[in-house]
Amino acid sequence: MSGAVLGIESTAHTAAAGIVSPDGEILADRKAIFTPEAGSGIHPREAANHHAVALPGLVREALADAGLRPSELALVVYARGPGLGPCLRTGATAARALAHAHGLPLLGVNHCVAHLEIGLLEGASDPVLLYLSGGNTQVIGYAHGRYRVFGETLDIGIGNMLDKFGREAGLEFPGGPKLEALAEGPELESLPYSVKGMDMAFSGLLTAALRKLADGMPLPRLAYAIQETAFAMACEVAERALAHTGKTELVLGGGVACNARLREMAATMADARDVACFAPSKALCVDNGVMIAWLGHVMHSGGYETGPADDRVDQRFRTDMAEVTWR
């Protein structure tokens, strides 16, 4: 088996190694997630230490899953941003070590674009991506030679909002899945709904929800209202991007896109617009090494030239910074 590509992901909580074949077959998908102590958020240094310990084993396991020796790989890829600096550097170092030890080409790629490109493996060809995770909340699409951010959060990420509320409500990290399990309707408590053009904001919603929590409102009812309101905002922004661009495919990505209610809402919205909705498996929605490997493969085989700038982490690597030459 030759031509397989290994991808390393370490932008935030998740350290991961994934391997794909050139035709998109997933040969390995290994992950280890850093979980902060109850009641506290992620500390970049602690997460990076976790990743530094976890990555060598993850790479070894991934190679074993794929039945490959390192020298049989065609390319090593890592996510060079956006993300937390110490975490990014840990992943870059692991990728460099592997590539240099075995004389393999090395490529650093954009984490957000990887979430989009993995959706193409699901059958989409020119989608709008609704990317909802802890730190990233974006609506992305391809236009005029680049991936463009059509809309995004103006303050906090949707996942951060869920996690922060969960933390205040005494739930363990990550709060999102716990809130999903608790949510109980159909009675809808009114919370701020903030869509500005193609952008959205979640801090007003968080503040109002925390106030209601302090006032003694039952958690299941609040969890329901938060989901209904925040997810509708995200779907509306995605819908506006679809209307604006005329694109006919929607791809979901990011940890929050694992939420069943979000998936249901997105599918309903897409259906009403005659848009095809692609929801990758949960394993590929959350941060993973497979999508990093796949984007690296697509770029590399599309003739993307690896320059010195590609082997450097960039905490604020914007989705629209790199010219897309591989499409």
Next chain:
Amino acid sequence: MALAQPGPLEHRGAEAVVTAVEWHGRPAVVKHRNRRSYRHPDLETRLVVERLRAEARLLERAAEAGLPVPALYAVDPAAATLVMARLPGETLERALRAPDGARWLPQLGELLARIHAAGIVHGDPTTSNFIAADGEPGANAGLAVIDFGLGAASDDDEQRATDLRVMLESLEAHHPELTAREPLLAAYGAWDGAAGVLERLAALEQRGRYNLVRG
């Protein structure tokens, strides 16, 4: 509603369906906010009524301030419908694609400043929400602004800066070849209330679009 026969579909947006009609002999459009089945029905009802009322109010406020907006003919919250004058011209989105499309940019910056000076934030100032009409100055020539459905009456520089951000993003996404930022902001900056807004814009871009990583 005393509508004549509905005419051709003008536009199916994310929010509403706009249909060309005759309104007592005048060219008009009916804007119908369609319900979103993905949203909770209570939330949907709240948003439809909020946005319809806001849009009608802002259209009147804008008209009073002498801004180029379509005249409002009728409002029906129960049917989620507005009837407005149909403006001549084409969307700015399309007009900007003409060889000399960039000539609209200073006018656009100036119009955004006039909207803000009138105490209005548009909420969705994309290139699809401006109508460009060629012809003799005066009459109906020049730029007009439509769709105040996400707007608000506000003097808040933060919200004004968000308007600018939405506009810039729309221009950069759809017309990257124009390098629209400089001419747009230069024209906007000629307004004596612009300085505070442009400061907020810089701050917004720091913490929003250009700062994707937050702990």
